[in-house]
Amino acid sequence: MSGTASAFETIHIRSVPDTMADSDCLPNADRRSPPHPRPFPREGGREKCFGAWMRVAILPVTLMAIVLSGSVNASLADENHPAVLVLRDATIFDSAAGKMLPHRTVVIAGDVIEAIGTPEQPAKIPPKARTIDCSGRYVIPGLIDAHVHLVHLADRTHVTGDEYLPLFLAAGVTSVRSTGDAIVAEAGVDRFSRAHPDRSPRVFLCSPLIDGATPVHKDVGWPLVDVAQVPGFVDDMAAWNVTTLKIYVGTPRTIGRSVIELGHRRGMIVTGHLGLYSAQDAVEDGIDCLEHIWSVFNYSIPGEVAGKPNHRADLDLQNPRCQALVTQIAKSPTVVDPTLVVFRNMIYLHDLPEVQEDPDLKLVPARMKRYWDAYRDRSKLMPETRDARQREIAKYQELTGILHRAGVPLLAGTDAPEPYVTPGFSLHQELELLVGSGLSPSAALQAATLNNARLLKQEEKLGRIEKGMTADLVILRTNPLDDIRRTRDIESVVRGGLVVSPSDLLRLVPKE
Ligand SMILES: [Zn+2]
Numbered sequence: 001m002s003g004t005a006s007a008f009e010t011i012h013i014r015s016v017p018d019t020m021a022d023s024d025c026l027p028n029a030d031r032r033s034p035p036h037p038r039p040f041p042r043e044g045g046r047e048k049c050f051g052a053w054m055r056v057a058i059l060p061v062t063l064m065a066i067v068l069s070g071s072v073n074a075s076l077a078d079e080n081h082p083a084v085l086v087l088r089d090a091t092i093f094d095s096a097a098g099k100m101l102p103h104r105t106v107v108i109a110g111d112v113i114e115a116i117g118t119p120e121q122p123a124k125i126p127p128k129a130r131t132i133d134c135s136g137r138y139v140i141p142g143l144i145d146a147h148v149h150l151v152h153l154a155d156r157t158h159v160t161g162d163e164y165l166p167l168f169l170a171a172g173v174t175s176v177r178s179t180g181d182a183i184v185a186e187a188g189v190d191r192f193s194r195a196h197p198d199r200s201p202r203v204f205l206c207s208p209l210i211d212g213a214t215p216v217h218k219d220v221g222w223p224l225v226d227v228a229q230v231p232g233f234v235d236d237m238a239a240w241n242v243t244t245l246k247i248y249v250g251t252p253r254t255i256g257r258s259v260i261e262l263g264h265r266r267g268m269i270v271t272g273h274l275g276l277y278s279a280q281d282a283v284e285d286g287i288d289c290l291e292h293i294w295s296v297f298n299y300s301i302p303g304e305v306a307g308k309p310n311h312r313a314d315l316d317l318q319n320p321r322c323q324a325l326v327t328q329i330a331k332s333p334t335v336v337d338p339t340l341v342v343f344r345n346m347i348y349l350h351d352l353p354e355v356q357e358d359p360d361l362k363l364v365p366a367r368m369k370r371y372w373d374a375y376r377d378r379s380k381l382m383p384e385t386r387d388a389r390q391r392e393i394a395k396y397q398e399l400t401g402i403l404h405r406a407g408v409p410l411l412a413g414t415d416a417p418e419p420y421v422t423p424g425f426s427l428h429q430e431l432e433l434l435v436g437s438g439l440s441p442s443a444a445l446q447a448a449t450l451n452n453a454r455l456l457k458q459e460e461k462l463g464r465i466e467k468g469m470t471a472d473l474v475i476l477r478t479n480p481l482d483d484i485r486r487t488r489d490i491e492s493v494v495r496g497g498l499v500v501s502p503s504d505l506l507r508l509v510p511k512e
Pocket of ligand 1 (some may be wrong): 148149415
């Protein structure tokens, strides 16, 4: 059993830096002006800073070329983007109430929902509107993935943003929240998305990963070692129109507290994949979001059991330390983004047949899959540790359910494109895992729509089907409240009033 435990711990420790390179980016959907690069750090040497920028600036060159060449299919866009689009007699998901409303007619003018008609109060329909008969169909708000990485993970697989963005939209994911990347490259992906709304989700940008003196991730980490560096960093992020600042594992409380305070002053959201900075301290200091269930679980372990064999797999979540932390979070404005799917598919259980044989894996370019398989082969998960690994994932789900029942708002995020976390489609797996954790299908859908939009400060535009909201919608053939897996039963996706079909989008993703 000691061999088992040590193999498990090895995976545990190594996989934190190698795979959980998060960055939170909250892009501003309203931004119209392009980001303007400014030298990043004021302290610590211009040369170091410039060198880092040069490294991160190389990748987006290809992307920029694609953006500038312009490849929107104009005829497709015109036909599917009428001045007025009407979804007639749909059953729509009211994400605020968490229930379905039958016989609604959604009138979309341009990219905005102009009216919602009912049998009692029919909406006015202009004569030249394009009408889609939605009787027997279920319309939900466009899904939002609260945790993705736009560049550095794809970079490792030699896949560029333009090649995998269609996967999100094909899965009904109309917005993605970056959780950390090199800002220049991220901004390039964002520009591609704006130029190609027929194949891209909306992008919300994030800072690089704020870390200690030696960042865990050399490609996307940014060291902040003195509180005097924080104002300059926050100013630069604001100049890039970043929505989210992300604190990473090497950030101590002194720096983290300053990032939260100054970030809030600039209207930004501060999130954390915590390490040195405890959840108890970060919540007390007013952090907006905790990334990964680890950022709660790791601070719920009593000192007397820490380090014992399989203590994580066997943790009693009723222990006083865990209960006190859950209560503290529930009383605070902090929300939690569990990202259960990355723990199962990538870190702990990629040796399960259901992960390896998942049909979603066939959707990504072969380059990406080859990198994922190389990661799997390096990881060498041991069969004899599988039982403990499965029990640990079950604990993560149990804690997710405890947080939900305590009233902590949960987000739905994935960490795509980490290995075996398929862009877009992994969000449907996350929804299943949330339901498996005790959320109702309605609550899971609320997490992926309303809660994610609220965290992004987009609740007046995204996440609900109401008059005045942006027309990001997914038309389903069956009712997802009967079975959450039906969120995959997509007939078409509406992105800002533009109708796109999943099969057309999947054809845009290279096979090789
Ligand atoms: Zn991440």
